Amino acid sequence: MILSILIPASNEAGHIGPCLNALLASDPVPDCSVEVIVIANGCHDDTAARARRFQPAARARGWQLQVIEQAEGSKIAALNTGDDAARGTLRAYLDADVTLSPALLPELAHALQVPAPRYVTGTPVIAPATSRATRLYARLWQQVPFMRDAAPGFGLFAVNAAGRARWGAFPDIISDDTFVRLHFTPSERVQLGASYQWPMVEGFANLVRVRRRQDRGVAQIAEHYPQLVGNDAKPPAPLLPLLRADPLGFVVYASVALAVRLGRPRNADSWVRGR
Numbered sequence: 001m002i003l004s005i006l007i008p009a010s011n012e013a014g015h016i017g018p019c020l021n022a023l024l025a026s027d028p029v030p031d032c033s034v035e036v037i038v039i040a041n042g043c044h045d046d047t048a049a050r051a052r053r054f055q056p057a058a059r060a061r062g063w064q065l066q067v068i069e070q071a072e073g074s075k076i077a078a079l080n081t082g083d084d085a086a087r088g089t090l091r092a093y094l095d096a097d098v099t100l101s102p103a104l105l106p107e108l109a110h111a112l113q114v115p116a117p118r119y120v121t122g123t124p125v126i127a128p129a130t131s132r133a134t135r136l137y138a139r140l141w142q143q144v145p146f147m148r149d150a151a152p153g154f155g156l157f158a159v160n161a162a163g164r165a166r167w168g169a170f171p172d173i174i175s176d177d178t179f180v181r182l183h184f185t186p187s188e189r190v191q192l193g194a195s196y197q198w199p200m201v202e203g204f205a206n207l208v209r210v211r212r213r214q215d216r217g218v219a220q221i222a223e224h225y226p227q228l229v230g231n232d233a234k235p236p237a238p239l240l241p242l243l244r245a246d247p248l249g250f251v252v253y254a255s256v257a258l259a260v261r262l263g264r265p266r267n268a269d270s271w272v273r274g275r
Contacts, residue, residue, distance in 0.1 A: 001031060003109050004088030007038045008078035009096035013045040020054045022099035024061060029106045031113070032090070035064040039082045042073020047096075079170045092158035093180075097199050100156070104194035108158050111190050117163040119184040121153040122192050127199040133252055137207055138200050140249030143242060150233075151191035153177050155198040163188075173224070175217030182221065182228035204252070208259045215260060 005023065009016050016038065023036065036058060040048035051067045058065035068081060079093065090112045094100075104122045111120045124147065126138040146152060154177050159166075166183040173179055181189065201210045222229050243250045 001033070001090065001113065002088035003029065003032045003034050003090040003092065003105075003112075004082075004086035005034065005036045005092045005094055006079065006082035006086060007036065007094050007096050008075045008082065009038055009040050009047050009051070010042050010073050010075065010078070011045050011047060012043075012096040013047045013050055015097040016047050016051050017054075018099055019094070019096050020051060020065075022101075023094070023105070024054060024057050024063075025102055026100060026105035027102045029109050032109045033062070033064075033088075034105075035066065035087060037082045037085055038065070038067045038096075039078035040067060040069045041075070041078040041081075042071065043069070076170045076172050076176060079176060083169070089161040089164075090158065091164055092156065093176075095155045095198075098155040099197045101195045101197075104192065104196055107192045107194045111192060112158060112160040112163075114160065115162065117166060117184065117188055118160045118190065119151065119153070119163055119181060119188055120158045120190045120192065121151050121156055122194050122196045124152065124155065124198045125195045127197045129200060129202060131202045131204075133204040133207060134200050134202050136246075136249045136252040137256060140242060140246050140253040141200075143245065143249075145238070150186070151181070151189040153181050153189075156196050157181065171224075173217065173220055174213060175221060178218060179221055179225070179228075182225070182231045185231050186233045204256065204259075207256045208263065211256055212260045212263070 007019065038051040040051065048067050048069050055065045066085065068085060070077065070081060083091070090109060092108065100122070108120050108122065112118055126142060129135045129138055141147060157177055157180055159180070163184065167180070170176055171179070201207055
């Protein structure tokens with residue numbers, strides 16, 4: 001069985017190294033061959049060259065590491081290019097700024113090896129932030145039930161063959177992770193205990209921009225794929241307990257939500273990185 005790990009990367013020279021280092025430091029993956037495909041898209045830096053430096057280390061593990069370069073700077077196009085090149089019946093989609101814990105990859109591969117459709121991710125941990133607003137926002141966000149229990153899958157999600165058959169090519173949408181997650185019912189989604197680290201955007205204004213784009217992505221899916229919305233089943237956020245547990249974090253979190261609601265979106269469909 002082959003596990004294909006697809007990494008779209010656009011101008012990620014500063015992050016592709018740590019991402020691949022962590023991936024190659026994973027615990028052994030029993031009963032699976034592993035191929036890693038980095039799709040460097042629209043890069044004006046040396047993302048591709050830095051990724052190729054890890055090919056000897058991949059070969060030493062018995063893995064295959066392929067780097068594909070394409071001129072178009074589009075994550076969706078990169079995902080589709082990676083899918084076309086992938087040989088695995090198990091597929092993992094990994095953002096270039098994410099680092100996996102050593103235990104996650106083998107646990108993920110094991111969880112996917114079932115005949116029924118399956119969507120699997122790890123438990124996200126927000127990387128240490130430099131701005132106070134982001135630290136407080138992240139501290140509160142990690143206590144929301146959706147983060148802990150609903151397999152959100154931002155930055156990393158994986159599917160088996162029966163799961164990947166749920167959709168064809170990735171459509172030109174904002175939220176590829178939400179699009180995939182909602183192809184699965186809550187009972188078909190698995191959030192593993194093993195973690196991965198995901199960086200959050202720095203500063204209040206950037207938090208508002210990213211949150212606004214996330215909301216637009218969800219609305220876009222509801223508009224174009226209404227049949228998927230019933231699979232959302234997000235648990236409600238317990239506002240009063242969150243406020244009592246972390247008043248400062250709650251204030252920042254609520255202020256970002258209020259700014260999104262009251263502000264006027266500009267270029268709502270334009271790309272905004274998640275960190």
